[in-house]
Amino acid sequence: MIGALSALWPSRRIPLAWLLLSRQPGRLLVALAGISFAGILMFLQLGFRDGLFDASVILHKRFDADLVLLSPRTMSSIAMAGFPRRRLVQVMADPAVAGTTPVHWTMLLWRNPQTRTTRSILALGFDPGDPLFSDSDLASKANVLSQHGRVLFDELSRPEFGPVASWFRQGRTIETEVAGKRVRVGGLVALGPSFGADGNLLTSSETFLTLVPNNPAGSIELGLIRLRPGEAAEAVAKRLRAQLPNDVTIYTKQGFADFEQDYWRSSTAIGFIFSLGTAMGFVVGCVIVYQILHSDVSDHLPEYATLMAMGYPLPQLLGVVAREGLLLALMGYLPSWLAAQALYGLIRDATKLPVAMDNQRGLLVFAMILAMCLGSALMAMRKLGDADPAEIF
């Protein structure tokens, strides 16, 4: 094995960078712990940030729609304004439109059936015969909503809403109050909480109007528009914008999600806070790696000077320090990646936020760790300039 290796790689040298690191296992462990810690910090901050932004559009991504109608006064999913339902009927006139779904959308108070405390929940009202989500399993469950006073409860809602899901699975009848009116849980759906809503429930338009009796007649908050296959959503949106009065705005489905995320990005400090947290992780990592590499170079300065006296050129010795940085980056990244996987699982369980490892974030954090280690190596190299071979005799 080693013989084959040396035949394949005749210019191989003593792996000085690796030996310098590995012959001081204590210091190496400290360095790796520091780099991994910085990596985990960056993974967590970026994961929270992306998870929160992703969570804010969980519903938006599931709607069965190519275009959506909104009121121009709507700012975000927690402040949905109404617009006349007949605009959606007007849209049907366009030959590209295959179908529409009017949706009521508001926050209501849900009474926890166990503790009797109330909490704000996002309620969507739609006609059970209309498609709402692109995944099909809702259609069968929606039948139950044709009975008055029935709701579908989001089993991924935060636990503060009560043990609805487990009671339902035990076959118990769950009756509770929404907005002061009695409702019965007719089934479970899996959606997930977001920034604005800790939980979700679906109901029929009819029940919705009972729960919200002062809803203006003929007013809805969201209109879903489905196009015939082959129609370009952006082109149809442009045409409809020209036709419809300015009491509605039109977004593509992706534009709707972007609109929601932009709200949270621009009107809250979340993006800033978590980006700052990531930067802190980066700086902490830099300090640790620089400290380790600097003391490593200082401790071995006479040895570096000896090598220079033997005739080794300075660039070759700088390469040793650079390789030390590279090795630290590789060895520190792996544990941070593994730990982040585990922590993401914990976060998902605890917060129900859709936090998961993706390749883009994995690469980003690796690039940051690499920059951290090589940058610190570059700084530590300046110390090598102090190695004067004339001083070692």
Place this chain on the structure above:
Amino acid sequence: MPTRLRSSEPNPSVSPPPPHQPLPDPAKAAGSAASVAITQLSHWYGQGVNQRQVLDQVNLSIQPGEVVLLTGPSGCGKTTLLTLVGALRQVMEGSVRLFGQELNGATRRQRQLRRRQIGMIFQGHNLLRCLSAEQNVQMGADLLPNLGYRARRDLAREWLRAVGLEDHLNKLPHDLSGGQKQRVAIARALAAEPRLLLADEPTAALDSRTGREVVELLRGLARNQGCSVLMVTHDPRILDLADRLVQMEDGRLMEDGRLLQAALAVASSGSVG
């Protein structure tokens, strides 16, 4: 023990002194085939009023395979001479020719390349603590061009065998005795196939018997290679191993046959006692 004589030296003038009448030049006499030819070499440390002359028109030449021992009180400029010959310091005034090539005015890069032809052995062994004996020696062999990894490793093992450490290939310097460390340092210096060996008090950290053994070994191996040796030493017990003995005082060299005789006498009485 040599006494410190530097204080007797009068303060040199601020500027370098004007060149004296040239002394008889041993380098010229030896011809251009010499490994080392030093002529009229002077060196100063410091600036302005603090300037201090450490070498004063030194002339010395060393023939291939010759073992020259340099003695003298501490602070007399021996180590400075060694660093200048070793291309570790820029030559200020005078000429140092290594294998026919002038060091005065050489660039940093030229000096670095020149150092590959010079083996150095230090007072402290200066081994790399994180490398095994074999790897330390291979750091020397790695300087040889056009040799594959295995050839360089085999070379390193051969040299360790030559210094009698074939059973300690994988030991770290930490686990070796002082004499063993110095042997590894010798093997490392010789593995780069130098044409000149510079040694600065290689026996200082060793007991007298080990010291003498190490220097005998060094001399034998260097001679086999046709490698010249310039060794600074205070150790009177090894003076008889020299082909030539040179004494330095106050930055000047004195070559004295009687000195060698006296040293031999001390050495023989020392080794008996």
